[in-house]
Amino acid sequence: MLPEERVGIVGWGVYIPRWRLSLKEIVEVWGFNPEQPEELGVSEKSVAGVDEDAVTMGIEAARNALLRAGVNPKEIGAVWFGTESKPYAVKPSATIVAEAIGATPRAMATDWEFACRAASEAIRASIGVVASGLVKYTLVVGSDTAQANPGDVLEFTASSAATALVIGSREESAAYFEASATYITDTPDFWRRDHSKYPLHGEAFTGEPAYFKHIVGAVKALFEKTGLRPEDFDYAVFHQPNGTFPLRVARMLGFPKEKVPPGLVTPYIGNSYNSSALIGLARVLELAKPGQRILVAPFGSGAGSDAFSIVVTERVEEKKYRAPTVEDYLKRRHLINYSLYAKYRGLVHRIE
Amino acid sequence: MRISIPPFWRARIHRYKLVATKCKKCGVALYPPASMCRHCGSREVEQVELINEKARLLTWTVIYSVMEGFEARRPLIIGILETVENKARILAPLTDVLPSELKPGMLMEPVIRRIREEGETGLVYYGIAFRPVLSSESPRPRE
Numbered sequence: 001m002l003p004e005e006r007v008g009i010v011g012w013g014v015y016i017p018r019w020r021l022s023l024k025e026i027v028e029v030w031g032f033n034p035e036q037p038e039e040l041g042v043s044e045k046s047v048a049g050v051d052e053d054a055v056t057m058g059i060e061a062a063r064n065a066l067l068r069a070g071v072n073p074k075e076i077g078a079v080w081f082g083t084e085s086k087p088y089a090v091k092p093s094a095t096i097v098a099e100a101i102g103a104t105p106r107a108m109a110t111d112w113e114f115a116c117r118a119a120s121e122a123i124r125a126s127i128g129v130v131a132s133g134l135v136k137y138t139l140v141v142g143s144d145t146a147q148a149n150p151g152d153v154l155e156f157t158a159s160s161a162a163t164a165l166v167i168g169s170r171e172e173s174a175a176y177f178e179a180s181a182t183y184i185t186d187t188p189d190f191w192r193r194d195h196s197k198y199p200l201h202g203e204a205f206t207g208e209p210a211y212f213k214h215i216v217g218a219v220k221a222l223f224e225k226t227g228l229r230p231e232d233f234d235y236a237v238f239h240q241p242n243g244t245f246p247l248r249v250a251r252m253l254g255f256p257k258e259k260v261p262p263g264l265v266t267p268y269i270g271n272s273y274n275s276s277a278l279i280g281l282a283r284v285l286e287l288a289k290p291g292q293r294i295l296v297a298p299f300g301s302g303a304g305s306d307a308f309s310i311v312v313t314e315r316v317e318e319k320k321y322r323a324p325t326v327e328d329y330l331k332r333r334h335l336i337n338y339s340l341y342a343k344y345r346g347l348v349h350r351i352e
Numbered sequence: 353m354r355i356s357i358p359p360f361w362r363a364r365i366h367r368y369k370l371v372a373t374k375c376k377k378c379g380v381a382l383y384p385p386a387s388m389c390r391h392c393g394s395r396e397v398e399q400v401e402l403i404n405e406k407a408r409l410l411t412w413t414v415i416y417s418v419m420e421g422f423e424a425r426r427p428l429i430i431g432i433l434e435t436v437e438n439k440a441r442i443l444a445p446l447t448d449v450l451p452s453e454l455k456p457g458m459l460m461e462p463v464i465r466r467i468r469e470e471g472e473t474g475l476v477y478y479g480i481a482f483r484p485v486l487s488s489e490s491p492r493p494r495e
Contacts, residue, residue, distance in 0.1 A: 017448075018448045049447065049448065050424050050425055051425065051445075051447055051465040051466045051467070051481065052465060052466065053466060053476070055476075055478065056463070056464050056465050056466060056478065059368075059464045060463060060464070087476050088476070096478065099364060099365070099368055100368040100369075100464055100478075102369065324486045328486055329486070332486055334450075343424060350423065350424070352421065352471045352472065
């Protein structure tokens with residue numbers, strides 16, 4: 001028995017801000033080709049409000065995950081926060097989340113950094129610490145108010161959202177892990193130096209040698225480890241920097257096209273970085289049936305990918321509606337213009 | 353304007369979990385928590401967490417002349433709400449809502465937001481704000 005098989009998702013929760021920016025606004029302000037949003041397969045992106053950040057969004061997602069899990073927060077042995085937009089360079093976001101949900105003072109708490117894949121590695125680590133019995137539950141949060149240089153193509157998709165998972169024993173889980181695998185290399189596809197406000201990227205270099213190579217590498221490693229094949233999965237959820245890459249990587253791996261859209265949230269809210277693939281997983285959990293198998297493959301620049309095989313249990317039904325769903329948050333939507341978005345995300349600089 | 357760190361730090365749990373005190377004698381709930389009931393004078397009070405409780409909006413004001421450091425939040429909306437179960441009256445900022453969308457009696461719920469920050473280098477203070485309840489067609493607990 002693999003350690004993964006003893007561990008599962010006891011609860012999940014998401015958060016998406018109310019504010020949305022139509023990508024047409026970015027086309028208009030920066031003079032892009034009007035067809036660019038369609039080529040990216042994204043129509044709008046979610047924008048965190050002026051009083052929101054990765055911590056506030058992470059707290060709401062964590063609360064929703066706890067409602068579904070129905071566990072005592074004091075039993076959470078680790079609060080692991082994956083982000084690349086933490087409010088403080090030095091001072092953990094994880095302790096603020098832990099305090100807000102009532103998991104202090106005996107939980108481990110740390111912020112993880114690996115571009116969009118930090119929370120994903122925290123999931124693999126959670127499997128280890130839960131399977132070993134070191135802790136009963138972990139809380140993994142992937143939350144980002146993604147930054148992009150104004151006028152950069154990245155600005156079309158860099159968005160805000162959070163997803164949280166309570167990870168614990170298989171017996172209590174809505175879905176259990178069957179196996180997992182990781183694939184990492186030193187690849188300079190996307191980076192942000194210290195003191196730089198926005199990340200830079202290697203343009204076309206972010207595709208083949210980064211996103212595609214690493215996700216394919218991780219998923220093939222999972223297939224080799226388990227003997228599973230694309231036809232064994234009911235859903236395939238990938239990191240979703242735009243609306244087209246997940247469909248392309250699915251094709252490369254031999255997954256039929258129809259297994260991807262249920263877990264594809266980016267077309268409606270953009271790429272929420274550490275929450276990108278995980279919010280797709282949450283959406284799939286909210287429509288999946290017991291016994292179905294889900295492939296989840298997050299990706300982070302720098303670069304790396306993890307592949308998880310997850311099997312849904314009968315407990316998914318009772319947990320689904322204990323907290324707001326992805327669809328509830330997708331429906332809560334109010335369009336703002338570029339000026340308000342610029343103010344909300346600090347693109348307009350005031351001297352204090 | 354720099355503010356003192358300790359009072360914010362001491363109040364963090366009350367803010368994060370919306371902790372009020374409830375009088376064991378007359379049942380009145382007070383927020384922020386108090387060691388004595390302001391209604392009947394009893395010192396027999398217990399702490400209650402209201403973070404999962406919804407509240408009705410009683411009244412609100414839209415502030416256009418804001419304090420230094422709040423310019424990005426203008427107009428600032430401050431409301432007085434009454435929680436549905438414990439009937440605690442709470443003064444708090446309202447968020448995720450436009451002034452034109454507010455209606456007396458509307459149902460709102462507490463969320464944790466950035467309440468203020470000390471410029472670009474100082475601390476960020478988190479606290480309670482209220483937003484309109486997330487409408488959901490799905491069955492939800494604790495309504």
